[in-house]
Amino acid sequence: MKELIEKMQDSKIITYFNELLTNGQMFHSTIFSCNNQTQLENIVEEIIRMTICENHAIKNDGCALCCKFEKNNLLNLIRIGDGVNLIKKESVNELITSFSSSTFEQSSLKVYLIKNVENLTETAANAILKLLEEPPTGVFAFLLTNDRNQIISTIKSRCKTIMVEERVVDLDIDLELLDLIQNNKKNEALLYSENFKRKDKKEQIEILNQIYKKEILTNRQEVAEFFLDTILEIKRSSYTNLIIENFFIKIFEAPIWK
Ligand SMILES: [Zn+2]
Structure with missing residues (x-):
């Protein structure tokens, strides 16, 4: 599969994903790349909320799922990694197990966030690869990175990549x-x-x-x-x-x- 890479500003990313979601064309797996970790996390959290939102609303519309997201109270959203330390295979396995368990209604979306992909150990990266190769229905992956060159090519080739344009600060x-x-x-x-x-x-x-x-x-x-x-x-x-x-x-x- 050819790599799909696009470079965009924050506001464009939001409207772009809003269109994908409302048209039912959301990517199963997306890599978001940006040097600025704070900007990166903020934009991706916003897209995750929009993905989960009952109405895929651009801003928090107060629906039950947006409220749960705000309260960090969603069972079908799993975040692994802290953006700094290595992510071991055990964390990935936990993720896979919890996604395959029956605690979820079949219809509901499942979302996972990895920060950051370059921190996955080799075995962890291979474990996540399986999930990326055959994404179960309704599972969406958000993979963060500061440097996409550090991500193994087998992961990159299975994801859409969005280069988040770094905001210029005063x-x-x-x-x-x-x-x-x-x-x-x-x-x-x-x-x-x-x-x-x-x-x-x-x-x-x-x-x-x-x-x-x-x-x-x-x-x-x-x-x-x-x-x-x-x-x-x-x-x-x-x-x-x-x-x-x-x-x-x-x-x-x-x-x-x-
Ligand atoms: Zn909502």
């Missing part, structure tokens, strides 16, 4: 400024400061504030005060360009960085 911008300052990149900073001036006030304050909180306070008190003063000036002023120019001049000539 932190990247902050780190750029921090890098410029700490490594004394004056020329690049000039360009940065021009872009910085064009940002709205709220964003300017947010960037300075996050750097102040992240790095500077613990290291150099004078710099911390300089950041705080600048933030305050930007807050109070209706014309911030001069303040920003002043900030970029001072921050590079200041002996406090040496």
